[in-house]
Amino acid sequence: MTSHFTTLNNGQTIPAIGLGTWQSKTNEVARAVEHALKAGYRHIDCAWAYGNEKEVGEGLRASGVPREEVFITSKLWGTYHRRAEECLDQTLANLGTTYLDLYLVHWPIAMNPNGNHPVMPMRPNGNRDIDESWDLIDTWKSMEAMVKKGKVKAIGASNFSQTVLERILPTAEIVPAVNQLEIHLYNPQLELLEYLKSKKIVPQAYSPLGSTNSPLLADESATEIAKKYGLKSTSDVLLGYLLAKDIIVLPKSVTPSRIESNLTGALEAYSVLTPEDIKTLDGVAAGGKQKRFITPPWGIDLGFDNWPAPTK
Numbered sequence: 001m002t003s004h005f006t007t008l009n010n011g012q013t014i015p016a017i018g019l020g021t022w023q024s025k026t027n028e029v030a031r032a033v034e035h036a037l038k039a040g041y042r043h044i045d046c047a048w049a050y051g052n053e054k055e056v057g058e059g060l061r062a063s064g065v066p067r068e069e070v071f072i073t074s075k076l077w078g079t080y081h082r083r084a085e086e087c088l089d090q091t092l093a094n095l096g097t098t099y100l101d102l103y104l105v106h107w108p109i110a111m112n113p114n115g116n117h118p119v120m121p122m123r124p125n126g127n128r129d130i131d132e133s134w135d136l137i138d139t140w141k142s143m144e145a146m147v148k149k150g151k152v153k154a155i156g157a158s159n160f161s162q163t164v165l166e167r168i169l170p171t172a173e174i175v176p177a178v179n180q181l182e183i184h185l186y187n188p189q190l191e192l193l194e195y196l197k198s199k200k201i202v203p204q205a206y207s208p209l210g211s212t213n214s215p216l217l218a219d220e221s222a223t224e225i226a227k228k229y230g231l232k233s234t235s236d237v238l239l240g241y242l243l244a245k246d247i248i249v250l251p252k253s254v255t256p257s258r259i260e261s262n263l264t265g266a267l268e269a270y271s272v273l274t275p276e277d278i279k280t281l282d283g284v285a286a287g288g289k290q291k292r293f294i295t296p297p298w299g300i301d302l303g304f305d306n307w308p309a310p311t312k
């Protein structure tokens with residue numbers, strides 16, 4: 001079984017369900033990717049910062065699925081905003097491919113490339129060491145250059161609020177194809193989704209099931225809907241709910257049975273959920289359950305609702 005597809009603003013099609021690889025250990029992720037592709041996935045979401053792209057590449061090759069049949073995404077890390085092509089070339093070499101289907105700016109924040117750590121340079125107060133002299137507009141120009149060179153087919157954003165998008169859009173030659181965000185039942189970001197729709201930017205959901213030991217899986221509203229339709233798991237509803245809202249979902253797992261059920265269960269839920277169900281689920285967070293799980297201490301205001309105030 002393969003997932004259904006969404007069309008990006010450049011005409012490219014993208015599978016609406018992808019395998020997330022964040023926090024997948026290097027000794028597990030190759031097998032997870034191989035199993036996912038054999039089970040019908042055709043979309044793998046990666047990032048330079050995850051530190052496991054070489055193993056992802058091993059899984060791609062072991063699956064036997066031709067490269068051109070797999071939609072591969074990766075992300076530019078913050079310490080490479082001044083050296084986007086260098087970061088991309090490392091990703092391509094690690095994955096063992098000559099191009100990416102989609103390349104994202106992982107966070108809209110450039111970090112000190114000469115700081116005290118190559119991945120996560122820190123300041124004495126515990127905040128990330130931000131490269132304040134660099135303009136995000138220039139990062140986007142370097143992303144556009146990667147499209148022109150043929151190294152990537154599409155480019156997009158990740159963790160960009162409306163405020164941040166409005167900084168790059170006036171000068172952008174290429175509008176971001178997607179914006180990958182923490183979107184789930186408890187953090188639906190409804191206003192931002194409307195804005196993205198108006199700009200023809202497709203939303204992607206990372207952590208669509210929440211975090212480890214997530215309270216989403218025990219949510220009463222989602223569980224009741226799962227029972228109503230005889231679905232196997234509450235997670236089916238959590239994923240199908242996002243698919244029904246035209247959001248690409250990127251559930252992460254290294255467990256073969258869970259990898260399979262995330263695909264089949266999401267599609268099953270998608271096929272039965274009604275507009276009334278979606279309305280019910282859209283209201284859960286506003287009913288007192290609003291919660292983000294991913295809020296790194298950047299030390300600046302990213303422009304998101306429901307984000308902790310930055311410490312200076």
